[in-house]
Amino acid sequence: MSELFLRAIFADNLVLSYFLGLCTYLAISKRLDTALGLAAAMIVVQTLTVPINYLIQRYLLLEGAWAWAGLPDVDLTFLKLIAFIGVIAAAVQILEMTLDRYVPALYRALGIYLPLITVNCAILGGSLFMAERQYDFGESVVFGLGSGIGWALAIALLAAIRERLRYADVPEGLRGLGITFVVTGLISMGFTAFSSVALP
C-alpha cells in the first residue's frame, strides 16, 4: 500500500509522466496562491471520486454485477465512461453545495476551481486507471489520494518556478507557453529519477 501511495505521488505522477490534466496545469499556474487553491480542490475531488467510481463499477457496471437482481448476464461495462463522467460531475456539485453550507470559508477559497475540475483529464484519468489496473477498494482510496497529492505537488512546483521566471529574460518566441513546457520537462526529468528509487 505505501509503495502504491509513493508511486502514485512520484514515479507515476499523473501530470509529469502521463500528461493528464495539462490544460488546467498550464492555465492556472501563473501564481502560487491560486495554484495552491486548485491543488487542494484536486486532492479532495480525486480522493472522493476514484473510490466512488470503484463502487459504481464493481456493483453496477461489471459483468455479473446485477446478479443480486436476478440478471447475471447483464454487462454494462460499455457505459463506464458516461457513468464516470456523471459521477465526477455529481460529486463536484455535491461537494460544492456541502462546502457552501457547512464550511463557507473553504467554499470561498475553492469555489471557482471546483467546476474547472469536472472537466479535468486527471480526475477522469485517475478513475480510468483504477478500472484498467483493477485496483480493489482499499487500493483505489490510496491511489486516489496519492495521485491527487502528486498532481498538487507538480502544480505547486511549476507555479513557484513561474513566479520566479518573471525576472528572467526569456527569448521572444519562447516566452509564455514555450518556456513553461521546457520547465515542465525539466521538473518531469527530475521526477523520473524517483522511478529508480527502491521503495520501502
Add this chain to the structure above:
Amino acid sequence: MAGSRHRFFTPLIDENPVTLQILGICSALAVTTSMTTALTMSAALTAVLMAASGLISALRNHMPKSIRLILQITIIASLVIITDLVLQAYAFDISKRLSIFVSLVVTNCLVLGRAETFAMHNPPGPSILDGLGNALGYSLILMIVGFVRELLGRGTLFGFTVLPSVEDGGWFQPLGVMLLAPSAFVILGLLIWAIRAWRPAQVEANEYPLTARAEG
C-alpha cells in the same frame, strides 16, 4: 469558397489548437512515443471531432441553453465509446497501447471547445469543416512530436528501421530519454519556439518587462 478554405487552413498553423490555444494537450503528448500510436490517436480524434461538431451543430436549435453542456458531453462521450469499441474490435494491439487515452478524448478541451465556440452557432457543413481543420492541426503537432521521438528514441518510423541501431550492427545509438515523458514536454516547447520564430504574430506579450536601471 474562400471562407471555407480560410476556416480549414487557419487552424493548421496560424491558430493551431495545441500550440496557440493550449487545447487538447492532455491526450496529445502521451501517445507520441511512436508514429503508429500518434497516427491512430489522430484518426480517432479526427473522427470524434468531426462527428461531434456535425451532430451538435445539427441539434443546436433544439438544445435548451441551460443543459447544453450536459448534452454536448453526452454526445461526445457516446461517440468516444463507439470509437473505442471500433478500435478494440479492429486494432486490438494498438488499442491496448493507447490504454486509457482514447477514452480521455471525452475531456479533451479541444472537442468541447469547438462545439461550444463554433458548432453551436453555425450550420453543420462549416462545423464539420471547422472540426476537420482543428483535428488536422492537432494531428500535425502529434505527428511532428511522434516523428522526433520515435526517430531519435528507436531509430525507426512506423516500426520500420530508418537509422540502423548499434545493437543491430548499425551506427545509430538510440537516445532512450526520447521515449520518456520529459522529452515530450521539451520537444513541444521547442516546437512552439520554432513556430513563433516563423510567425512572430503569435509571440506572447511580455507581462513583466525588464527595465534597465540607471547606473550609480
